[in-house]
Amino acid sequence: MTESTLTTATPKVTITSDFWNKYRQLIVKEVLPYQWAVMNDEADINITDEKGGANPDSKNSHAVANLKIAAGQMKGHHFGFPFQDTDVYKWLEAAAYSFSYQANPDLKTVTDNLIDLIADAQEDDGYLSTFFQIDAPERKFKRLQQSHELYTMGHYIEAGVAYHQATGSEKALTIAIKMADCIDANFGPQDGKLHAADGHPEIELALSKLFEATHEQRYLDLAHYFLVNRGVDPDFYDRQLAADGFDNDIIPGMHGVTHSYYQVDQPLLTQKDAKGHAVRVVYLCTGMAHVARLTGDKDLQAACDRLWDSIVHRRMYVTGGIGSTNIGEAFTYDYDLPNETMYAETCASVGLTFFAKQMLQNEAKGEFGDIIEKELFNGALSGISLDGKHFFYVNPLTADPKFQQNPSKAHIMSRRQDWFGCACCPSNIARLVSSIDQYVYTVTDDAILSHQFIANQAEFDQGLVIDQTSNFPWDNHIHYAVKNPNGVQTKLGIRIPGWSRANFTLVVDGAEQTRPVQNGFIYLDITGDLTVELTLDFSIRELQANPAVASDAGQVAIQRGPMVYCAEQADNSADLWNYRVAADADLSYHFDADLLNGVGEITAKAAVRKTSATTDLYADYQPTTWQPTDLTLVPYYAWANRADGQMRVWLNKENA
Amino acid sequence: MTESTLTTATPKVTITSDFWNKYRQLIVKEVLPYQWAVMNDEADINITDEKGGANPDSKNSHAVANLKIAAGQMKGHHFGFPFQDTDVYKWLEAAAYSFSYQANPDLKTVTDNLIDLIADAQEDDGYLSTFFQIDAPERKFKRLQQSHELYTMGHYIEAGVAYHQATGSEKALTIAIKMADCIDANFGPQDGKLHAADGHPEIELALSKLFEATHEQRYLDLAHYFLVNRGVDPDFYDRQLAADGFDNDIIPGMHGVTHSYYQVDQPLLTQKDAKGHAVRVVYLCTGMAHVARLTGDKDLQAACDRLWDSIVHRRMYVTGGIGSTNIGEAFTYDYDLPNETMYAETCASVGLTFFAKQMLQNEAKGEFGDIIEKELFNGALSGISLDGKHFFYVNPLTADPKFQQNPSKAHIMSRRQDWFGCACCPSNIARLVSSIDQYVYTVTDDAILSHQFIANQAEFDQGLVIDQTSNFPWDNHIHYAVKNPNGVQTKLGIRIPGWSRANFTLVVDGAEQTRPVQNGFIYLDITGDLTVELTLDFSIRELQANPAVASDAGQVAIQRGPMVYCAEQADNSADLWNYRVAADADLSYHFDADLLNGVGEITAKAAVRKTSATTDLYADYQPTTWQPTDLTLVPYYAWANRADGQMRVWLNKENA
């Protein structure tokens, strides 16, 4: 492979995709204003207990008030989780990303003032975590198992780096630098420092970003230390709990979680399987992959490869959701993917997207792009409603409004909610959508990797411009127009999705060509201008799960292109478990511009059990009479935007 | 119907059934000695946390020690749940029942000494609950939501009545009377008394039994008051919690349970559905049916009828298990019968058996006998191992050793345990098995109701003797020989089980006869001697659940006679979800005397999915190739007595 003469700077990408620009404008017009009003306790909303259950925490988030109190601009106590500040920081990060595609002076005023507020709230030594500053200064860094202090500051560091990048604000970056210095002063291998990491990983990926923005080696070294030291001395956390008062929980009951819940049960470099809290795992892996790249640490990369394999090949739902139990919001065991008691938190899908992006930068492997696509078009995107003001915490593959009457399933909701007591998800999906432009190209030393079919115009350095047009995800024709006025010599790698690997056509400058798929990518040499027509395989597919997956035995999931589909009672009135897809499903597709902001609908030949109105709970089996009917399916991301009712992704399949 | 000239005194029944005498001898030889050793902390065992999870409470029950400390015979603190005493009392009751069929002088010495210990521990005013006497005398009757004080004394009262009946011990009855008087002095509608019932129902059914033993009207009135007053003033419990200290829980976290968890959310007489903790519901209903009979209160009987209908027709598993969620060990909603997160506690099945027995005494309806049979041969009996020293808390319909790695399912165990931190179940199944003789006949004003096919010889008054012989539950021929030397005029009602109602033959004194099935019973006039040959329908049946039961869609359960069957991996090596019963199951039965202490085994024509050793988590559906095979099924009560592995009651059915 000839060395590319391009620098690996990320290109300037302008999203032109209708599908995504609808969401990006929603972020600017609805999501950011709504979330800001909620965090300022100005929105008339109901805050739902994400665990399910009757009593919402309160009507108020208090997230901005906490910062004002810490900054001395308001009197009062802290309210909410010790990491309540992070809702504001993820919101700020989402706003920063939005400036790259939508000038917004009013919002800029709000965010500049917020930067000032955060600077005021920050203590002189750089420390910032409002719960401890307001109500427990003597307990700083004393209960790392659950304090979320580095998790909280890490989320600001990400926001500060993004805000500096978007607006040039030195103040925003300075706050982040002071935080990192404060953490460096208190944590590390040196004597007198705390030889431990935060119970919730985040600081590792944040310090990596800050290192790239500042090139301050201490930040990379500290991130590396947090990773390779994690799990070496798990009792550190128990000694802290004992000293700080075992029952003196900041998060009630949290002293009882197991070491594997927060990945300190064994040294990180020896971990084989994804265990414990799902969001913690994927944040940890995101930092680990980024640090592995920046340091060249092969052991860290090997650990990333093992955990990626564990998640994506044995512990992930077909929608990209991860987390098979609500208890601990955690992974469980290989092929354990129950559809009725699962979790698949929006943040977990967002986090897996981050992990995949870092892995792709480390190695040009199509699978990483496949997973980004799976999350962007399914498991992560389902976390936000079409109106931008309702959110899922849990993204289930089976839902029923009646689940609220069974406490084992009440965390599975069939309506998105205004807000949550623990509101980590709404601002997380917001920052992912507003930063989509960073998920289109990955530039390596050898090639430009086009791994997402999101229509855009990208300007690389030395005048190279690539214009990708398509009506993806509804249409399978992707057009690239490469303008290369200065004759840059490089390669264009185009991901061939796993679902199209067996069948795609490539036309380069008008001539059909065959190219070997190398590790999921086909490569074209770029010398001058170039046009590429890629036609992907959009045949509607019936998927089956590995035979070891008990919950999906005898069932199929329907996918077309990147979109996983589901059945809702809005379209199919009987109980959904009484349908089955016909042996010859005769699947058909048509786009309906008036449905759910415009979606492709799929119809499957099916049958529904003829059920007598028996009141018998149990009776002698009578051979089922199957009445032919059709099943109407809509894309999973768009479910729960119509009348309340049941939903199913995995459908019974005749004779399967 | 001519009035029977028999008094309704319960007959003297001698069990002759091989099946049940094996268990009754097991009670005497293994279960009672083992449980006594455990409760005296003399057994080398592991005590399992019934919630699943790693850390067993401890190695010790401390149940007898608590009584010794309360009696001043030992120093120390109370250990265990506030109702730890009840393990001893249910054990004592089981022992009392065993004297009726097995003279046991050594055991009698132990139980007489235990009666003395209990008398010593009892306070002068009759109060007895060791936790409060030892560690919290100032909190007596102050936290009724969770104190279990009347639940604890109620269990002694049942034991005391049984022990008095079995041995004539006045001392045992006096303890019970003093307890009842203490409760009567503190509770009731009168001014100055507590206008409330115990959070855990039990005292109502206990006072009913004590009334029948003593004919003291105060006890019946108090039981009636506890019932009709329940749920009229739910805030009583919250006022007590506030006064006693909201977080000052005796059972950690219990101040947070909802009113419906313990059936005080609305007046009992207005309850429509079975809601909340399952054992509490069936204990409450048992007392309610008994008091309804003793008082003739039609409203109470109507409430019983509604709750019976709710449980048996919409919220019960095919094995008789009840309780669809582990969270709160509770009922959930109609037709919600998940097989992987269910509860079906042994005590709940035992309690439903008690409820059915009282209802049958109120009304000669076959269904009540059907449910007693369903529990005795399935959901209750599965709670004890064949060796008598291992027990289930949860009796699931799907099990997998791997469930221990998913906290949502860890309460579902595939091995019975030595003992539990909350050890309510082991002694409860013990007292049910040792009192089986009380579950064979119900004598009403009009007839002798033979509602269980358990071989026995029963002596009624006036010299009437009925000898029932059979090899039930393996053989379908039931023989009755009625000896009636004094020409008693009465009727013999014989229950025709629901599973045989369409097909049975009746031969009376050698001549085949037809008799109408009236509400589940056929009736024969008894004037002189009589022989009856009843042949029931033992054809092997495939059952289907109501179409509203999502968890059993497309599946069948196999039943022969009273026995529900299941598949275990001990007999079927592949993952059980990959089998399906053939359209023509061609079911066959054979008895194997060497298997599981002698059981009838069933073979079904089936097929198993041909699975490739794919590592793909998801792949394009390939039409399943079904390899013909057989499924071998064993009776559900006997599962988990061989090699550890998966178990399933509901089996995929071809084309269902």
Ligand SMILES: [Zn+2]
């Ligand atoms: Zn979240």
Ligand SMILES: [Zn+2]
């Ligand atoms: Zn129990």
